[in-house]
Amino acid sequence: MLIDLKENSICTECGLCREVCPVFQIYHQEEYSPRGRAILGTTGIQTLIYYQCTLCRTCRVVCPIGHDPSGETLRSGLIAVGVETPANQTMIANIRQYGNPFGLLAEGEIPKTLTCC
Amino acid sequence: MMDRLESLLQPDQVSTQEETRVAYSRDASRIQGECRAVVWPETVTDVVRLAQWAAETGIDLVPRGAGTGLCGGATPQNSVVVDSARLRQMDVLNIQLKQVVVEAGVPLDQLNMNLRSAGLFLPVIPGSHRSATIGGMIATNAAGLHAVRYGRMANWVENIIVVNGNGQVQCLAGSERSNSAGWEGITGMIVQATLRLTECPGKRSLTLLSFENLRIMLDQIDTLKTNPELSAMEYVNPNAAIMVGWAAKHTLLIEYHNSDGEIKDPEEISIIWRGRESLSARLTQAGYPVSEDPQIPPEAQEEILGWLFAQEIPVFGHLGVGILHPRFLPDDPRIPELYGRVSVAGGRINGEHGMGLKKRRWASEALKKDFHALKTQFDPHHVFNRGKLC
């Protein structure tokens, strides 16, 4: 059964989606699992953990009710209150100042560091 | 005290950050608690150090697997949560003996996926099989979707390695296994177990039977159970059936490990199972978040299931072993009424989820007596799961 993409049910915190999350597979910590993010989301805590989501939505596929962690929304909440990673801040500053995310580049120079979120 | 905790382990094995404490403040029951810190042991020695630290400081430890428990067993009460998620080694597979040695934090589905090439599997399959860990399943003596054929987790455990409340490492084998299996972590943290396995079924088939009349359905059960290849007998009552788009009838989902069932197409079988397995989350979403788990003796099933249906309470569960899951709103006065009916009928109010925090006030005198004897023997300082069960 395909779930309508417009639907976004409220997470029931069953925990059935933990193992499919690639970020949880790295940290093995609940706060990085889809359920952990949903719990944090309901408390209103603004945390950089929201950036550590690949937006792959594998959790949504296995979720019995199709809950979507809405990574983009959680991140836009962070931006709204000015919570950014240092990498993010550098990238935005570079774009503003130099018109590219890499920083000052000489003509023809290939960037050595890619700064992104 | 927390500084000393941090000095016991590597920095990335301890967290007192707000995000972590919030995410670990409850399990799937959503019974809320207070978490002081979370630790992720990577060796048995880490767990021994933690138990010694807890005995010295008086702070209690809550062992946690996947946190899929439904009675607050893994909910901390101003405790330190010990997450088994980094105890994930699968060690020795002995194909001749059909046994495997695994660490406590291995999720069931991951274990069974690894065993597939050997044609073996651990057949205790709770609805939470994607995530539930071996440690959590032993601690709760999990039953599940195929209990009618394979029984409960304790039947499949050869031995259990536990760190008790004195910080001693013990191997519980033979009759001693029952000092850990089913005791929800009150005697210590399970770190490893040797599990018995069985052959994967060659074939599977399924039959869905729907009934207008509950009595007529119950009359079929004994006959259906005579088939030696029966591997599941799940019940969905009319109030729950409509949640997955099935007819509003008393429905039996019967699975066989041969071709006796009417539905043989693997895709069709898996769609039906997905519907059945989605029921728990769907009912939570539909406003019935509290999952009960009475085990009802056959002679009382008509009376109690009939009463639940008349009350318009959705019910599903493992009818083959009498464990049913009526769903309620929190504090529904019909929950104690249900417990009363089940107790009078000689059933159990905790069929498979355990007692945890949710049911501790219902603990019987016999349970309290066993609890105190076990605590004295294994955990005299009440290091593990303080305040749970009783």
Ligand SMILES: Cc1cc2nc3c(=O)[nH]c(=O)nc-3n(C[C@H](O)[C@H](O)[C@H](O)COP(=O)(O)OP(=O)(O)OC[C@H]3O[C@@H](n4cnc5c(N)ncnc54)[C@H](O)[C@@H]3O)c2cc1C
């Ligand atoms: C959708 C859904 C379906 C479910 N279906 C079933 C079912 O069919 N059958 C069934 O029996 N249960 C079922 N459950 C309940 C739950 O999944 C089981 O109780 C499962 O065994 C818990 O495993 P866990 O790893 O999540 O343990 P947790 O929830 O983390 O812990 C459960 C209890 O065990 C203790 N514990 C955990 N790990 C250890 C350890 N290493 N050492 C000592 N104690 C430990 C905890 O302290 C706690 O008291 C279901 C739950 C959900 C959400």
Ligand code: SF4
């Ligand atoms: S969308 Fe984010 S939370 Fe969901 S599985 Fe992917 S990485 Fe994990």
Ligand code: SF4
């Ligand atoms: S996202 Fe879905 S699968 Fe994951 S915990 Fe929430 S309800 Fe369960």
